[in-house]
Amino acid sequence: MPARKDIDGSVSVPAFYGKELRWKREAAGLTLQATVANSFYAPSYLSEIERGTRRMPLRLAIHVDRVLATDGYFERCCKDVQKAKRGGHAEYFADVAEMEQHAETIEEWAPMLVPGLLQTEAYARSIVRAAMPRASGKEVEEKVNARLSRAELFDGEDPPEFWAILDEPLLRRRVLPAERMAEQLEHIADVVKTTHSILQVVPETSAAHPFMMGMAKLMTFTDAPPVAYTESLHSGQLIDYPALVKEYRQSYDLLRAAALSPEASLALIQEAAEDHRNGKDRDRLGHRTVA
Structure with missing residues (x-):
């Protein structure tokens, strides 16, 4: 105590x-x-x-x-x-950012964007600027710094156990110039390895699976009940109702089964990074047909 x-x-x-x-x-x-x-x-x-x-x-x-x-x-x-104002985070996310600092485990499903805890500065700035095209440079930097500071939890004495599941298309999505996208993907791999975290990728060839409708974050604590968090464009919902949190837990467990193994997932991320550097991601997109 x-x-x-x-x-x-x-x-x-x-x-x-x-x-x-x-x-x-x-x-x-x-x-x-x-x-x-x-x-x-x-x-x-x-x-x-x-x-x-x-x-x-x-x-x-x-x-x-x-x-x-x-x-x-x-x-x-x-x-x-x-x-009350809290360090550059959106009002609906501020509680979540605070909870991350106290979490025993953090598990994320990211179908569209790299999770904030794994973002590079360049990626974070690009995402913030896209979401806030009329914001001043000061506002953008405040939010970028707030997002990057969240990753400091990995440097604590007792960091949370982190598990992320990404959708394969987000690895190919050109949010940044090719070289910077390669750096972002390599950063993901570095964080996962150095923090002994677990990462999986759901391949784009995967059939229907839970969580096809959007992102989700699950957190557990040693001194409080578990919570789930979901987010859309300009809003987020923190869920602590036990029965509903349990349903999110079951869906996340099923999602793990649909994803590649951690080893295969890291190999896929490295492959995607090399594709960005070599221009193969552009070739891949160029050969796709639009229905």
Whole structure:
């Protein structure tokens, strides 16, 4: 359990919220353990919320209001805290970026774009600029830096176990000039190897499979229930309802079975990188016919 320390509520909105939470809890004479009892969250999770390093999930806020008899205060303030500005991430993704830092496992299905944790700076900038064509250079760089900083979790003392499944066409999609695309694909392979992560590719010859409708991310934690996350063009949905998370888990497990082995997948990524460098990706696209 982290050592107790004073909280400066002026540092940020989450810190102010957390300081108030600790004051109410201690005024009620309850320990962290007693406060989270029957909530599926660990005392360490609540401790980090009190210190402003983690955001309060709505489900836990409702539980805390009931235990502390605070008349819905923490539930009402929860959404305001979630909206507080957070380092360049879209509002709908900010909670996910924070959860990544505490995850025990992260599993992703990426049918269209390279996952953010595996993107190079050039790739990230190209994607951000495409999504925000009217944004200023400062806005673009803020979002690029926020995206790249997420990968720092791999450098922590206890990084999450990472598993990604990519769709083969995204390896061929020319998001960048050929040389930069080759560098992006080689970066994926390097990260996977150096972090002892697992990566699979679903071949374009694959038949129908789960998750044909869009991307998904699954995360598990040592001190909180698992969650799933899905995203579309300008919105995302964080899912913590246990039955629905279980369905996403089952679909992801089936997707693994449809994908190539990790060894074959890395070989395919290397092949795609060489194709970009040698111009074979252009030849491949040029020989395809459009129905």
